[in-house]
Structures are given as structure tokens and as C-alpha cells.
Amino acid sequence: MLLLKSRLQDLKIISYYLGKIFIAVGVCMLAPMALSFFLAEYSVVYDFVIGFSLSLLLGYSLLTLCKTEEDLTWTQGMVTVALTWLIAALLGAVPLFLSGHYRCFLDAYFEAMSGFSTTGLSLIQDLDHLSFGHNLWRHLMMFMGGQGIVVFALSFFVSGASGAFRLYVGEGRDERVLPNVISTARFIWGLSLLYFIIGSLVLTLIGLKNGLPLGISIFDGVCLFMAAFDTGGFTPHSQSILFYHSRAFEAATVIIMVLGALNFKLHYELWMGNRQELKKNIEVIAFSLSVLLIFTLLSIYFVMSGTYLHKGGLFFKGFYQLISAHTGTGYQTVYNGQIANEWGDFALIMMIIAMGLGGGICSTTGGIKMLRLGVIWSGLSLDINKLLLPESSVLVKKIHHIKEIVLEPKLVQSSFIITFCFLILYVFGALVGAFLGYPFLPALFESTSAAANVGLSCGITCADMPVLLKLTYIFQMWAGRLEFISIFILAGFTVAFIKGK
Amino acid sequence: MIKYIRIFLLLCAVLCCADVYARAETLLYRRSAQLIEQALELDESTVVFKGEVVGHILPRGNYAWLNVYDGDNAIGVWCPLYMAALIKHTGSYSMRGDSVALSGVFHRECREHAGELDIHALTLEVVRSGSSIKHDVSPLKRKFAITLLVLVLMCGLFVMVRKRR
Numbered sequence: 260m261l262l263l264k265s266r267l268q269d270l271k272i273i274s275y276y277l278g279k280i281f282i283a284v285g286v287c288m289l290a291p292m293a294l295s296f297f298l299a300e301y302s303v304v305y306d307f308v309i310g311f312s313l314s315l316l317l318g319y320s321l322l323t324l325c326k327t328e329e330d331l332t333w334t335q336g337m338v339t340v341a342l343t344w345l346i347a348a349l350l351g352a353v354p355l356f357l358s359g360h361y362r363c364f365l366d367a368y369f370e371a372m373s374g375f376s377t378t379g380l381s382l383i384q385d386l387d388h389l390s391f392g393h394n395l396w397r398h399l400m401m402f403m404g405g406q407g408i409v410v411f412a413l414s415f416f417v418s419g420a421s422g423a424f425r426l427y428v429g430e431g432r433d434e435r436v437l438p439n440v441i442s443t444a445r446f447i448w449g450l451s452l453l454y455f456i457i458g459s460l461v462l463t464l465i466g467l468k469n470g471l472p473l474g475i476s477i478f479d480g481v482c483l484f485m486a487a488f489d490t491g492g493f494t495p496h497s498q499s500i501l502f503y504h505s506r507a508f509e510a511a512t513v514i515i516m517v518l519g520a521l522n523f524k525l526h527y528e529l530w531m532g533n534r535q536e537l538k539k540n541i542e543v544i545a546f547s548l549s550v551l552l553i554f555t556l557l558s559i560y561f562v563m564s565g566t567y568l569h570k571g572g573l574f575f576k577g578f579y580q581l582i583s584a585h586t587g588t589g590y591q592t593v594y595n596g597q598i599a600n601e602w603g604d605f606a607l608i609m610m611i612i613a614m615g616l617g618g619g620i621c622s623t624t625g626g627i628k629m630l631r632l633g634v635i636w637s638g639l640s641l642d643i644n645k646l647l648l649p650e651s652s653v654l655v656k657k658i659h660h661i662k663e664i665v666l667e668p669k670l671v672q673s674s675f676i677i678t679f680c681f682l683i684l685y686v687f688g689a690l691v692g693a694f695l696g697y698p699f700l701p702a703l704f705e706s707t708s709a710a711a712n713v714g715l716s717c718g719i720t721c722a723d724m725p726v727l728l729k730l731t732y733i734f735q736m737w738a739g740r741l742e743f744i745s746i747f748i749l750a751g752f753t754v755a756f757i758k759g760k
Numbered sequence: 761m762i763k764y765i766r767i768f769l770l771l772c773a774v775l776c777c778a779d780v781y782a783r784a785e786t787l788l789y790r791r792s793a794q795l796i797e798q799a800l801e802l803d804e805s806t807v808v809f810k811g812e813v814v815g816h817i818l819p820r821g822n823y824a825w826l827n828v829y830d831g832d833n834a835i836g837v838w839c840p841l842y843m844a845a846l847i848k849h850t851g852s853y854s855m856r857g858d859s860v861a862l863s864g865v866f867h868r869e870c871r872e873h874a875g876e877l878d879i880h881a882l883t884l885e886v887v888r889s890g891s892s893i894k895h896d897v898s899p900l901k902r903k904f905a906i907t908l909l910v911l912v913l914m915c916g917l918f919v920m921v922r923k924r925r
Contacts, residue, residue: 301895305897305902306901309904309905312905312912315915316911316912319916319919320915322919323915323918323922387815387852388853389853391853470817471818496834497833502827502834504818504836505818506874571873571875572874593877594877597877600796601799601800601868
């Protein structure tokens with residue numbers, strides 16, 4: 260009924276906020292444009308001039324035509340977020356497509372969506388000859404997407420706090436680090452920038468020690484940090500982390516990936532000196548137990564099957580891939596074909612579980628997330644205890660996540676619903692893959708990788724894959740990153756708009 | 761009868777030659793996809809590989825890492841520094857790297873390098889020298905970019921003037 264009364268007004272408000280965000284996306288293209296100019300990659304400069312201009316023209320047009328003073332409602336906020344990610348990827352794909360390294364615009368759009376959603380699946384051709392400007396843009400998209408495109412806009416462009424919160428929640432984050440959502444957004448950016456400086460410096464030094472020239476060390480250090488901390492998975496080289504042949508790079512990226520998978524709220528507590536939180540937090544406990552259990556099973560399997568018989572292989576291949584999968588990063592120290600041909604079904608299943616579970620809520624990872632897993636597990640154990648005790652007894656269960664939280668049925672229910680949606684999304688992509696002729700398990704692996712925004716591949720994702728599968732993975736990356744709610748609301752909004760209700 | 765025996769012998773000789781030729785072909789050129797897919801069978805065997813050196817040469821004491829790209833994947837090649845010194849150009853945005861042909865021992869899980877899939881080079885030869893890549897800007901792209909930029913500047917001015925009013 261609300262939409263019937265003000266549907267054009269709804270569109271106007273949504274468009275106005277979209278305009279602000281598109282300008283922010285365009286402004287971000289200035290960084291790769293400047294780098295290309297500095298490195299005399301003049302052809303690339305034009306690619307970014309076109310991308311920048313289109314973003315700003317679209318943004319200015321929406322701001323001018325749809326000028327409004329009104330704050331966003333919940334519905335408008337959710338629709339804004341869902342559309343932001345679809346259209347921002349469209350704008351981000353423009354300079355990529357113009358690079359000539361993609362077979363068609365859909366491939367460039369796939370790459371941009373993969374970048375913004377911090378997935379890391381790639382359809383690029385001949386990455387090793389890509390310009391520095393385009394490569395920086397691929398990684399910058401990951402950084403923006405990891406922090407949240409809307410969070411970025413919130414920090415600098417949106418003044419109304421309530422509207423800002425609606426955008427923040429729509430982007431798949433339902434926790435505030437600080438009481439004010441704009442302060443939260445600024446904290447997330449501030450913290451990320453601090454880690455960015457430290458992490459890039461460390462990776463640069465490792466690069467120098469490994470024989471890379473200074474300029475390349477800095478460039479690779481910055482790019483690798485952005486993609487690792489935002490659990491993205493793009494790298495400047497086609498071999499992913501294998502390119503460096505360096506255990507130091509692998510160890511450093513493991514630490515950065517884990518940092519990226521931690522809840523920003525937990526980071527805040529740690530920076531405030533509350534170290535005890537690490538020992539008590541349900542997400543940290545669930546993540547540690549999951550990694551320990553899966554790595555133990557994987558190690559036994561790898562040794563028994565003869566896949567990896569030595570410590571080096573077990574740790575730098577098995578453990579590295581597991582951390583990469585569990586944090587949703589997608590960095591690889593093995594080739595796609597090795598996962599498909601050598602690892603075997605059991606290892607694939609373990610990796611699918613790790614990818615599907617993901618990292619912390621309010622972090623840059625995708626997937627079901629550790630808090631939900633902890634809540635569902637605690638809810639299950641509460642129910643079993645209730646069955647075992649007399650009916651008259653009252654049981655109260657608490658979980659520790661920053662503070663003590665009483666486990667209420669509503670919390671368990673909401674965690675279960677999102678988990679269920681993720682499971683459906685994983686299976687949906689696998690069924691599409693199987694329908695198109697791929698074996699089910701590899702199809703499930705690739706589908707989970709896309710939907711949980713991981714980026715590990717067992718070889719299905721390539722420029723030759725069917726268009727339907729490309730579209731499916733784009734949808735999965737988008738839906739998985741936004742965690743469904745804003746997508747459902749966009750669908751409802753669209754249907755109501757068409758029906759005129 | 762002698763005629764038939766001769767024909768039979770001739771056929772056998774042709775078949776043998778064809779087989780030897782086929783074996784030589786597979787021995788000569790291994791594709792990276794083949795190395796990855798048949799890693800178990802080819803483990804610890806001597807292979808011949810060909811491709812473009814991309815990225816950078818990464819020295820490690822008296823040895824160095826090269827990444828050799830054959831159009832499908834890049835494979836890590838571990839070689840002595842004197843071999844790496846033969847390479848003058850490595851592939852990047854502005855450069856087509858030297859094409860090398862090398863023979864070496866293929867490892868599926870190299871014990872020396874923490875389980876990497878790599879080739880330890882025994883011989884290496886530069887078969888084609890690299891060259892710089894020219895990136896011309898198409899006039900259409902240039903015109904389109906400048907037109908859009910002018911439009912953006914006009915829009916920016918319009919918004920600024922409107923704000924002041």
C-alpha cells in the first residue's frame with residue numbers, strides 16, 4: 260500500500276542515493292588513472308577517463324533529477340543497496356572491458372562483480388600482460404567491496420544517521436561497532452587503513468627480500484594486502500601466490516587473511532586492550548575448532564591417499580588452501596587442475612564445508628559465518644538439554660560475543676533462516692552446473708566458492724564456460740555478499756512496482 | 761609372396777616411424793595443462809617445456825625462480841643463476857618476455873620447495889628474444905573519452921552554479 264501511494268517518490272529517493280554512491284565509485288577510478296598516467300600507460304588512462312566520466316555523469320544526472328531532502332526508509336535503503344552492487348559492478352567493468360583482456364563485456368562484468376563482492380573468481384585473459392592501472396583497479400574494487408561500497412559512501416557522503424543505518428544493514432552487516440553507524444563506518448575504514456599501511460609494508464619488504472624490484476614490491480604488496488585483508492583473492496599474477504615461490508609470502512598472507520576474517524567488533528575490542536575476548540568469543544572458538552578439525556581430517560586423508568606425504572605439502576598446500584577457503588579469500592598455492600585431479604572427493608567436500616562456513620560476522624568474508632554456526636550449535640544443544648531435563652525446569656543458555664548474549668529462539672531462528680538460504684544458494688549453483696554437464700561435486704565446489712565469495716576454483720570458472728553459468732555465478736556472488744535480505748526486498752519492490760501495488 | 765612380405769615390412773617400418781615420431785613429440789613438448797593433469801604419471805620424470813618467461817626472475821642464492829607461461833598456465837622453473845642470466849626480457853604489460861625451451865625434472869610435490877609443482881631445469885635455451893609491446897590508443901577511444909570528460913566538467917560546473925544560487 261505504501262508503494263502504491265509513493266512509488267515514484269520511492270524511486271526518486273533511491274536514485275538520489277544511488278547517484279551519490281556512483282560518484283564515489285567514479286572518484287575511486289582516479290587512483291588507477293593517476294597510476295597509469297605516472298607509468299606512461301596512456302592507453303589505459305583513456306579507459307579510466309571513460310569509466311570515471313560515465314560514473315560521474317550517471318551520478319550527477321541522478322542527483323540533479325532526483326534531488327530530495329528525505330531520508331531513506333528501510334525498503335528504500337535495502338533496494339538502494341541491492342541496486343548499488345549491480346550497477347557499481349557495471350561501471351567498474353567499463354575500464355576492465357576496454358583493457359582488451361576480456362572476451363566480452365559479460366566477462367568484464369563477472370570480474371567486476373567478483374571484485375566488488377570480494378570473491379576472486381576471474382575470467383581475465385593473459386593476466387601477466389595486464390597494465391598496472393587495470394590491475395590496481397581490480398584490487399581496489401576488492402578493497403572497496405570488502406569494506407562495503409555503501410559503507411564507503413556512508414563515511415563520506417551520507418549525513419542522515421537513520422538512512423545510513425538502513426544502507427549499512429542492507430549491505431549484509433547487522434552489527435555496529437560503535438553506537439553511531441557513521442562512526443562505525445569510519446572506524447572500519449580507519450582500522451583498514453592502519454592495517455593497510457602495516458600489511459603493505461610487510462609484504463613490500465618480503466617482496467624485496469625475494470628479489471622483486473622496489474616498484475613491483477610496493478605494487479604487489481599493496482595489491483596483495485587489499486585482496487587478502489578483504490578476503491578477495493585477486494593477485495597481480497596468473498599463478499596466484501604460487502608466482503612468488505616464497506614461504507614468507509604464504510605465511511604473511513595467512514595472517515592477513517585471518518585478520519580479514521575477524522569481526523570488526525572484535526578488532527575494536529582488541530585495539531581497546533580487551534585481549535580476553537579472543538579466548539571467549541564464540542566466533543573465534545568456532546573458527547579455531549573448525550579449522551583444527553578440518554585440517555586434521557584433511558591431513559590424515561592426504562597422507563593416506565598419498566596426495567601430500569611431506570610436511571611442506573601438508574602445510575603450505577593443504578593448510579594454506581584451507582585457511583584461504585575458510586576465510587573466503589581464494590588465494591591458491593596449487594593449480595586449479597590439481598584440486599580437481601589430485602585432491603579427491605573427500606578433500607573437495609572438506610573444502611566445500613570450509614568455504615560454506617566462512618569467517619566472522621561484520622568482517623569482509625562471505626558464507627554462513629561463524630556466529631550463526633555457534634548460535635545454531637548452541638540452540639541445538641539447548642534443545643537437547645531441555646529434552647533430557649524435567650519439563651518444569653527452566654534452562655537459559657548464553658553465548659559470548661563481545662558481551663554475554665542470552666540465546667533466544669528468535670536469534671536461533673534468524674541464524675537458521677540465513678544458513679538455510681545459503682545452503683539453497685550453494686545447491687542451486689551446483690544444480691545449474693550439473694545441468695550444463697559438469698560433474699556434481701566440482702560444480703558444488705565452484706558454486707559454493709562463488710556464493711560464499713571465496714574464489715577458489717577447481718577449473719570450471721573460465722572464459723569458455725557457458726553464459727548461463729556465468730550469469731548464475733554473478734547472481735550467487737551478488738546474493739551471497741548481500742546476504743539475501745536486500746535482494747528479497749528488491750524482488751518484492753520490483754514486483755510491487757510492476758503490478759502497481 | 762616376397763612382394764607381400766616386402767609390403768608388410770614396409771608397413772611395419774612406417775608404423776614404427778610414426779610411433780617413434782609421436783613419442784618424440786610428446787617428449788619434446790609438454791603443455792602446462794598436461795603437466796598439471798598428469799602430474800602423478802609424470803612425477804620425477806624429465807620433461808621438455810616451452811613458453812614465455814613472465815613476471816620477474818626471483819633469485820635465491822646461486823639459483824633462481826622463473827615463471828614460464830605456455831598460454832594456459834605459468835609453471836615455476838628452478839634453475840641455476842647462470843641459466844637465468846640468459847634471460848634478458850620478462851613478460852609484462854609493456855614487454856613480451858623471452859621464449860625459452862627447457863628440459864628438467866618435473867616434481868608434483870617438490871620436497872625441496874614445500875610441496876610445489878615445479879620443474880628443476882637441466883638445460884635452458886632462449887628460442888626467441890622478447891620485445892616491447894606497443895599500445896596504441898584508437899582515435900575513436902580518444903575522442904569518446906575527451907567528449908565524456910568535457911560533459912562531466914560541464915555537469916560539474918552546472919551543479920556548482922546551482923548550489924551557489
